[in-house]
Amino acid sequence: MEHVTRPDPRKTAALSAALSGAVDLGALKARADAARQSAAAPAPAAGPAGAPNGSAPWIVDVTEASFQAVVEQSLQVPVVVLLGASYSPESQQLAASLTRLAQPSGGSWILARVDLEQAPRIGQAFGVQSVPTTVAVAGGQPIDAFAGPLADAELQQWIKRLLDALRDRLPGIRAGEANASAPLEEEEPPEDPRFVAAEEAFERGDYVAAQAAFQAILDAEPANELAKEGLAQAKFAERAEAADPSVIAKADGAPDDIDAQLAAADAQVASQQVEEAFKRLVDTVRRVYGDDRDRVRQHLVGLFELFPADDPRVAAARRNLASALY
Structure with missing residues (x-):
């Protein structure tokens, strides 16, 4: 599978790998190849098959009977297939978000909504393991996917990068963009x-x-x-403002002084010595016990909260802290 972009690689890597083998759209791929060879100037995409949701012809509710015709439109524009279920609140949330984004798109991409309770074989074809799952199909092949809901801003970026990557390959994208009623923009709350x-x-x-x-x-x-x-x-x-830079040297000379170790760690974080601060407190956890150990642990966890959860320095320090505690 060709990957355009993924909102969260940790969530989508396994899904994308599975889709590359689970979905057999070989007939569509052959048709896409033939179309590229025979059409010197392809016409804009026709309106998608399926049941329009009433707001735009490029937003359709898909059944097992209409799915083939809808996916054939991926020879012209990307088809974003939302595989959800009526019992899933997350599916309903994601469907509403994608519908809002698709409405002003002018047909530069198609939203195909699938209720897996009504069309389970479509889910089986994609090897879906959870709902909602969203798959981008282009040129008769799945090219990217993600599981679960996403914030509107993330969805906007995902669709934008999808269109940017495919604009020169699928002739209907530019035609749809020319008809778009408004650019893809996030409304600021x-x-x-x-x-x-x-x-x-x-x-x-x-x-x-x-x-x-x-x-x-x-x-x-x-x-x-x-x-x-x-x-x-x-x-x-507040702590950093009151910190004395000399506290680091003081703490180095008094390893059993808990207050000095905590203050020194704050001073080090304030001066961008983040890893040194984390190491100081992890080492202190190893040396002390009881209430002192819990106090140092809580202080260190508080410092972790100053940084993104995926900061590699935080991840490494969390592992070291767990090792020190257990």
């Missing part, structure tokens, strides 16, 4: 006044007020990840 207040406090250096604002959000929404990140940043900024 209104700013949350709670976050505005917290961020303004942070920017003026009032870290205590920023912490209180972020904490108030978390009190109302304990799972709010942005508020968690903001609170961690505000707590660290």
Whole structure:
């Protein structure tokens, strides 16, 4: 399978590999080759078969009977096949997002929505293991896929890169783009006044007020990840502002001084010595026990929250911390 782009390689690598062997569109591939050889100037894509959803002819609900005709349109434009189920809220969410993005596209790509409860053989043909699964088909072949829902911004980027990669190969893309009613743009949601207040406090250096604002959000929404990140940043900024650069040398000379080790780690993170800070606290965890060990562990975990979860320095330090604890 040719991969245009993937929103999350960890989620899609196995799926894409499976699709490359699971889907047999050999007849379509042969037809695509013949079309390229015989058509010096291909005509724009015809409207897709299937049942239109009422908003645009390039958004269709596909059955087992109409699927072949819809996929044949991939000789002209990419066909984004959404394999979902009516019982799955994630399928409904993703269908709504893809429909919103497809409506203004002018037919530069086709959204083919499949309800696997009504058309299970289509899911079997693609080797689907979970819903929703989304597959991009071009030139009669699946070229990319992802499982699960995505945020609208990620979907927009995925579709944009799909079109960019295929524009010179599929003649209907440019024709559809010429008819598009609006460019593919993300509508910015209104700013949350709670976050505005917290961020303004942070920017003026009032870290205590920023912490209180972020904490108030978390009190109302304990799972709010942005508020968690903001609170961690505000707590660290307050500590870092009060840090004495000489604390690092002090901590090096007093390995059993817990307060010095924590302050030194903060100073090192503030001066971009991130790996050194993580190592310092992991080594301290190895040396202490009981409440002191838990205190150091919690401080280190708090430092992890200052960085993206996929930061390799965080991943390595988490592994080292687990080894030190167990």
